[in-house]
Amino acid sequence: MNNTTQTTHTLLRAEGFSCPSCVSKIEKQVGRMDGVENVKVHFASGRVEVDHDAARASVDELIAAVGKAGYKSSASAF
Numbered sequence: 001m002n003n004t005t006q007t008t009h010t011l012l013r014a015e016g017f018s019c020p021s022c023v024s025k026i027e028k029q030v031g032r033m034d035g036v037e038n039v040k041v042h043f044a045s046g047r048v049e050v051d052h053d054a055a056r057a058s059v060d061e062l063i064a065a066v067g068k069a070g071y072k073s074s075a076s077a078f
Helices: 021-031 059-068
Strands: 007-015 036-042 047-053 072-075
Touching: 007 059, 021 036, 021 047, 021 059, 047 059, 059 072
Parallel strands: none
Antiparallel strands: 007 047, 007 072, 036 047
């Protein structure tokens, strides 16, 4: 059986963090998405790192999930 799942590593920048509990809210919201394998939120820098299958969870969908958690985010190169 051929597994053609491509894992993409995406960096997002999130705004509006006020406390460390914001981290778990974002990680839970994004982490429950179909196709997301791993989510790591860096509180100090506002970075959100996501390993995901881009065919099942697009960058726009990741940004929308962060939005559902109550935070504005955008794709970032670093």
